[in-house]
Amino acid sequence: MTLFKQIAILLSLFLLIVLGTVLTLNFKSANESVSQRLYEDAKNTASSLSLSLGGANGDLSMMSTMINANFDSGNYISISLVDVDNAVLYERTIESSYSAAPKWFLGLVTLEAPVASANVSAGWSQVGILHVQSDVSYAYTELYTILKSLLISFGVLAAVALTLLNLLLVAVLKPLKGVQKQAEAVIRNEFIIQADIPYTKEFKDVVLGMNTMVTRVKAMFDKGNRELQQQKELEYIDPATKLKNRKYLIDKFPEYLKIDASSKGGVNMMLALSGVIEANEQIGHKEVDALFVNLAQIFTDSVSLYTEAIVARMNGTEFAIFVPNCDEEEATEIAQSIKNATQYAIAEYKLDPELTFISLGLFEYNYRQSIGELLALSDNALTQAKFCDSHIHCDRAQNATEVMGKDAWRSIIKEALSHDTLSFVSYKVVNAGAKTVAHYALSLALESSEKTYSYGQFMAPANQLGLSNKVYQNILNMLFKKTDPQLKNSICSLRLSYEYLEDTQSYEELSTLLKQYGAKLPLRLIIEMPDKFVRKNTKDVKEYKSLFEKYNIDMGIYEFIGESHDYQYLQDLRPLYIKAEADYFLTQSVQSLSALRLITDAVGISLIASGVMEPETLQRLKEIHIDIIQGKMSDTLEVEL
């Protein structure tokens, strides 16, 4: 319960008790006042009537008449005359009494009508004593009216007082709201500096303290950000040509060499400049370096139309141009133009084209290949190129024999989508340090009438057939509408592909799904997005994150290779974790990893290594304190469930 509520309840209770007490005392006072008046009325009647009775000289009939006249004209319960021996001489008592007050009020309020007495004498002789008691019914009516007025007055007073109390509390506790917002922001790893410093000393100290803390954490993040940017430049950029280097290319390969890669293949060109030693001797290192810069520009320009193309310097004399979504024919044309442009450039430096020339080994790859295969086969093509006359050689990967044709796959996938035969398969993501399950990563299986296909088997054809978005729509529907009972109360992560997220319809579909089913989801869901999408579409991802937060869904990033120029997006989006290939973490320099940790620790982001297949990899990850792992090794670890 908030402090505001506690104080409001306490003060409201106090106020209501005070008002209630005042109301009770007022009513009691009114009750006593009415009783007193009843007595005074009775006493006045007794005194005046007793004097009148004295004039009757003891004539009982006359006295009875006088008593009757008084009784009938006034409001009395009884008037009685007793003699000196206390024997009743005459008595009148009311037979019925009516009060406008309701029965519950008559039962609740006890009203006493005191008996007033006066001596009655006839000359010097005593006649007796006259007793008069007023009728309380009128008093009840009056008291009831008083009570109603009191209740209305106090009701209005209470409403006004409670409203004023509320306004007062809001005003007094307004700075606390700011403090609370800042504290909640700190919990969410947001860096909010409160500009309005409260006047109340306690609040002021808290705000100043939190401002200082937030400033320090922000400074820590900024420092990490700067350091990581510097490290990335050192690690991924060739200082001479400003091209990407071999490490960058290798870190990028997994994005293209995977089952659900957006492109099914392309061409990797390896380029080697021969005769560099001679060139150095002929024109000097400086000029040769300038030549390399020129060549880098030629390479970059040659693939400028291919947005996904990566130009990297592999070593002193070798370059690579990785061009996804490019076929052999296009690549050969590019190679030829590069060769021509290079020859022209070499000639400009007055070098001997027989000694200094470029060789281009083209290898047409597909997504099924490993990084090692791709590099080895590309090197092989380059070797071939060096020894052929044209210095251009093209190889292609041997296509695996397709078990089924495209039409067969289309039929199977469409049938699965229409019959909802896709199902979830979960894999443990474990914290090897704490020996606990961090969450379960959800993958898919497709059950056809004949056999069950794994994600690796059916997702590539789905991509090629343009059905992958439909697959994602189907599994999201399945997850939200018909959640697998086995997943209940667990923490699960689900990857959304770049292509699905890039589709403008996806946000609307997901938003509609969440509106209808998000609140009822019986598991804690983490939706993973590729780093490439998050970096390029930070604004859109912020909308996704806002949408997810409404339904208590977390966000994670996968395929992180830290190639951004600014890591501010991590602070803005604060994903739950970042998943990167184990090799990425293991090949980082100490400084890079340290800077990354500074950033992620500042905003509370966990680091998860995926693709951990070997015990040695696990051990090396542990040594650099990457404890949360995903991959084959996570299944071999004994963990607490």
Place this chain on the structure above:
Amino acid sequence: MFRLKITLFLLVFVFALHGGEPYVNGALMSKIEGKYQIYAKNRFLYLQKTLDEVQNANDMEKLNAVNDFFNNVRYATDAKIYNKSDYWATPWEFLGKDMGDCEDYVISKYFALIYLGVDPKKLFFSYVKSLRFNAAHMVLTYFETPRSEPLVLDNYNLKIFPASQRKDLIPVYNFNGESLYRASTSGNGQKVDNDKAHKKWDELKLNMKRQKI
């Protein structure tokens, strides 16, 4: 509650009588002496002597002794003494100032007789008209029984006479505060806690309780 106080008040008088307590105790006497000087004290000492002499006498002797003693006090109007049109003085004010009007005689005689053990039920404050002075007047009346002819203790006529011999007085109203207190407790069979009987009488009882001098 008030009834209990009145009963206790009267019991104090009775116990004072039997226990040899003076009509005016030492502390009160000192206050009276301080306010009204030594002559006042002497008057109270003489009153005590008078009362002591008839302590064991019959009611008639007590009535005579008390009536004679207080009729020696000078008559003066309330307007002159208290600057009020009507004021019922306590016995200590009456004898301390050594003057008072008809009600003050009645009051002082009443409490002196109670001190001597006369039954309060027999004593009435009687409002009368004095034909001699053609004015409103008050006397103390003593009823041997409720139906007896009362004896009149008056400050105009210094001797006690039966009412029938007081042709100069026309009775208007008899009042006995104690009987009214009792009556109000049992009136109509309803138990009502009442501390009121008669406005002037109630004020006087309060002043008596506070030992107003």
